Amino acid sequence: DQQVKQNSPSLSVQEGRISILNCDYTNSMFDYFLWYKKYPAEGPTFLISISSIKDKNEDGRFTVFLNKSAKHLSLHIVPSQPGDSAVYFCAASGNAGNMLTFGGGTRLMVKP
Amino acid sequence: DTEVTQTPKHLVMGMTNKKSLKCEQHMGHRAMYWYKQKAKKPPELMFVYSYEKLSINESVPSRFSPECPNSSLLNLHLHALQPEDSALYLCASSRGNRRSSPLHFGNGTRLTVT
Numbered sequence: 001d002q003q004v005k006q007n008s009p010s011l012s013v014q015e016g017r018i019s020i021l022n023c024d025y026t027n028s029m030f031d032y033f034l035w036y037k038k039y040p041a042e043g044p045t046f047l048i049s050i051s052s053i054k055d056k057n058e059d060g061r062f063t064v065f066l067n068k069s070a071k072h073l074s075l076h077i078v079p080s081q082p083g084d085s086a087v088y089f090c091a092a093s094g095n096a097g098n099m100l101t102f103g104g105g106t107r108l109m110v111k112p
Numbered sequence: 113d114t115e116v117t118q119t120p121k122h123l124v125m126g127m128t129n130k131k132s133l134k135c136e137q138h139m140g141h142r143a144m145y146w147y148k149q150k151a152k153k154p155p156e157l158m159f160v161y162s163y164e165k166l167s168i169n170e171s172v173p174s175r176f177s178p179e180c181p182n183s184s185l186l187n188l189h190l191h192a193l194q195p196e197d198s199a200l201y202l203c204a205s206s207r208g209n210r211r212s213s214p215l216h217f218g219n220g221t222r223l224t225v226t
Contacts, residue, residue, distance in 0.1 A: 004154075032211040043116070043202050043217030044155070051211075089154060098143060098209045099168065102154035 003027045004092050006103035013110050019077040021106050023090030026071065030092040034100065035064060035075045038087045047088075048075070080110045115139055116218035118203050124224045127193060133221045135186040135203030141216070143209040144186040146178060147202040149220070155202055161186060162209045193225045 005024045013019045023033075031052035036044035050057040050064045050073070057064050063076045077084055090103040116137045125131050135144065143162050147155040160168035161180040175197075177189040186203055200220045206213040 034214065036217075041219065043118075043204070043219045044215075046214035046216070049212075049214065093211050098206055098211055098213060098215065099157055099160065100155075100215065102156075104152075104154050 002104070003030075004090055004101050004103040006088075006090055006106045008106050009104070010107040010109070013080045013108065015082055015110055015112050016079045019075075019080045019084065019108055019110065021075040021077075021088050021090075021108065023073045023075075023103050024071060025073075025092050027092070027094065027101075028071075029094035030101075031095075032093045033064070033066060033073050034091045034093075035062075036089045036091060036102075037084075038089060038105070044089055077108075080108075082110050082112050084108060085110050116203055116205055116216050118201075118218035118221050120221060121219070122222050122224075124226060125190065125193065126226055127195070129193075130189070130191045132190065133188040133201055133203075133223075135188075135205075135218055136184055137205040137216070138184055139205065139207075139216065140183075141205035141207050141213075142183060143206045143213070144180060145204040145206075145215065146186070146188055147204060147217075149200040149202060151199075159188075160209070167209070190223075193223075195225050198223055198225045 034049040035047040038044045066073045087105045091100040146158040149155040159178045179187040202220045203218045204215040
């Protein structure tokens, strides 16, 4: 049973518009969440994280929102750029140190 | 360029072969990880080394044997693998094993078992 789910396998967005990637989790012990970006033939690259004591964290064009009651988080990219086209993984960890559970990924395509 | 270097990039091996995957980082990170990623699936944790000691083994079959010779190197020794072990093997490192230390991933070794 997947504890971290990304229900949209792909998302297509026009350059300059907002990209919203969603992630749901089921394990109540998760209290730290991260987003990673992955280009083909490369390993995942850390983007942004959020602790459960916050509901929002912002870094440049990237903002992560956390709704603990809904066990839902989202990544907003504004404005989207063609270079943002990649697979985005949501990941979560609980009290067991830095063990990450990854979602299935969402492929974002930003069209020029 | 990634700061975690994995070699080889590609590996094809038979079920009776013995091979090793290598991972190196020079960021002074004290935690290192092996993940396995099958096609169209998320990465799955295999092993965690913390300060050169194996701290987590996610019930990985013994045909996979990790080794951490020093704080910069992490190996994964492979023996008698099965075709279903074909996957992308990702190495990662982090400054510590706390959640606030993001993982830095290498580009992976794509393994094919024939």
